[in-house]
Amino acid sequence: MKAQDHHLQVPGMRMTKQRKEVYRTLMENQDHPSASEIHNLMKDTESPMSLATVYNCLEALVEHGAVKQVNIDREPTRYCQNSTPHAHFHDQSTGTIHDITFKPGASLTDLIELPKGTEVTNLEISIKGTIPS
């Protein structure tokens, strides 16, 4: 799946008009928008849709690994089009969220010790702070 591939197709997921548009909107707004932000972005397009459908589409995309959920504290869940492993940096001076890729060859076990046989199904690293302008 290329970064600019707006014509996502995932085996097992019916790619409806609505899912296609939600995915495209997310690709064109890579700043981790929330469901309602995505919904608003689609208000004035040719394919407005209900907020429930935006939630449903995002859920389907997340289930199929095409999209990631990002939770910062109790704020509304945001969505990330970057399906590769990465961390999130939450810049407190701008409110924006940046993707941060892992160093090549780096592993979680560099940082922490996990009991033998531990199966990791999901890893979330979120950093809050400021970046110099």
Next chain:
Amino acid sequence: MKAQDHHLQVPGMRMTKQRKEVYRTLMENQDHPSASEIHNLMKDTESPMSLATVYNCLEALVEHGAVKQVNIDREPTRYCQNSTPHAHFHDQSTGTIHDITFKPGASLTDLIELPKGTEVTNLEISIKGTIPS
């Protein structure tokens, strides 16, 4: 602040009866309970209190660094009495959350590259998976 010190005192925070009891309850239930679980745990004690007060006390304790919030997805916020830096492992087969300390000498920058001058104010690492029994 020792691990078993239930007589917390933090400069700048008025240690009321309620805050003391919330903190003590959290020390005695180190399994990352939610606000309403803490509230329930105190229902049958000598100092029951309103749920709003539990939230208020936890907020004060978090602000003063004595307690940490733990957010897993959109589940109710849980609270952690371990004020030292650590990661959280969410065991999916039991639903429990374990503290995982960082390897001595390990640093976040072993894993990711941050722009020069970046100030990190908060780091959260949460891992989901299973541990063999």
Next chain:
DNA sequence: CAATAAACTTAGAATAATTCTAAATTAATA
């Protein structure tokens, strides 16, 4: 193709964790 079933979309209602409000109480300060 026609009929049937399954999946999807939608508006609006429901849910539930958390926050807010406003009044009473408690603690600190002058």
Next chain:
DNA sequence: TATTAATTTAGAATTATTCTAAGTTTATTG
């Protein structure tokens, strides 16, 4: 002690998200 500031509380309000039930689209079967 008198005054002020902080805290507690019950209950109302908020709000992101999920649910319901009906209509629509898509896939499958005969």
